[in-house]
Amino acid sequence: MLHLAATLAGARVAWGHAHAGQPRVLNVANAERSEQADHAALITLVETIEALSATRTVEDVAAVVRSAARRMSGADGVCFVLRDGDQCWYLDEDAIGPMWKGQRFPMTACISGWAMLHGQTVVIPDIYADDRIPHDAYRPTFVKSLVMTPVRPQDPIAAIGAYWAVGQTPSPDTVIRLEAMARATAAAIENARLYASLNEALERRTFLLRELDHRVKNTLASVQSIARQTLRAAPSPADFTDSFESRLMGLSRAHELLTRQAWGRTDLRDVLETALQPFGGLADPRFTARGPAIALTPETAVALHMTLHELMVNAAKHGALTAASGQVTVVWRIEDVDGVPSLALDWVERGGPPVFVPKRQGFGTKLLERGVARDLGGEAKLTYQPKGLSYALRAPLSNRIAASATSRVPA
Secondary structure (H helix, E strand, C coil): CHHHHHHHHHHHHHHHHHCCCCCCCCCCCCHHHHHHHHHHHHHHHHHHHHHHHCCCCHHHHHHHHHHHHHHHHCCCEEEEEEEECCEEEEEEEEECCCCCCCCEEEHHHCHHHHHHHHCCCEEECCHHHCCCCCHHHHCCCCCCEEEEEEECCCCCCEEEEEEECCCCCCCHHHHHHHHHHHHHHHHHHHHHHHHHHHHHHHHHHHHHHHHHHHHHHHHHHHHHHHHHHHHHHCCCHHHHHHHHHHHHHHHHHHHHHHHHCCCCCEEHHHHHHHHHHHHCCCCCCCEEEECCCEEECHHHHHHHHHHHHHHHHHHHHCCHHHCCCCEEEEEEEEEEECCEEEEEEEEEEECCCCCCCCCCCCHHHHHHHHHHHHHCCCEEEEEEECCEEEEEEEEECCCCEEECCCCCCCC
16 A cells, blocks of 8 residues: 555656646645545555456446546546457446447547547546547537546557536546556456457357267267178178268268368268268269259258269169269259249269169168168159169258359259
8 A cells, every 4th residue: 555655646747747737626625635645545455456356247347447536536437448459449437427438439539549549548527628539429418627647658559537516627646546547457458358368268268168078979979870780781791891881981981071171061062972982972073063052050961962873873773883884863842842942952873783772771872861860851752764773862952951142053
């Protein structure tokens, strides 16, 4: 306390030199009252610094400063102003009448902006005699005189405005105390921003851990399901190993695609390209693909990828791609199905050996007709014709399947 008093006493002398020649009104009724007022102001300043040390948000800082600055200065109103780019944001106020709380003004159009741009405390005994004041903005208020103090003068981030309803020149002690409070406020704002940044990082870390846990569990469940269904349908251990490994690699490629997309929405064409990669990709002349841009959620992208992978493997083993002249065409569009906008995707094979209805349904067939379609609330159908296999998927648009803002229909 004694150190702070000595600091303020020295600051008074410096302030006096810096503001020499300015009109001053000092309350010198008697030395005892002055000493009591100084003591009370110091107590308020110390309490304010202690309160600021406990704040965690900029809003908390503003709430402490507006009330404490008004008590300490004896002002009729105090505004807490944040610098927001090239604007002054009047974040909070404590006053005898409404001022500008919640409003924003250009830095060049208000006195708080002037104080921050110049890094100087402004003392104005008569606001209507100062051209830096936007008089029209002040006329609806009680304000006749003011002190505007920048927070961190070297690189201002805010300002504290104290206002009086009667024209006067605030005392040097009042200005010194407001400047001392502004220095404490600068540290509190930086601490609040650091706390917010750390809190955001912790929340992000918690979210990522939960997301990782969710994805790992989903992946393990998918692998378990693939293993069980593949084993049930495999006629021999060798067939199981071949089919299971192929499906695991398909799942792995789907996850690689989603990782490149930061596990955000993925375009249907990218999913198709990834599914066809082991067989030459869309650059292979045996493949034709066209359709608009369709955004898929990660879960939907994985399900559709596994469906396309299954079709691709079947075409390579038994279908069109077993013949040199074989062709696979994949076309998708948005169309109304019973009045509901839906994704319509068609896979058509031509030029391969004659196709016949299989004698039994394996895991692949069940996945194609029941898996993704049921998952998306749609329907799917495999058609076996001598000229080639066809697969039709219809699924209503939803938050999982959405037409992108821009359409991409490759030639």
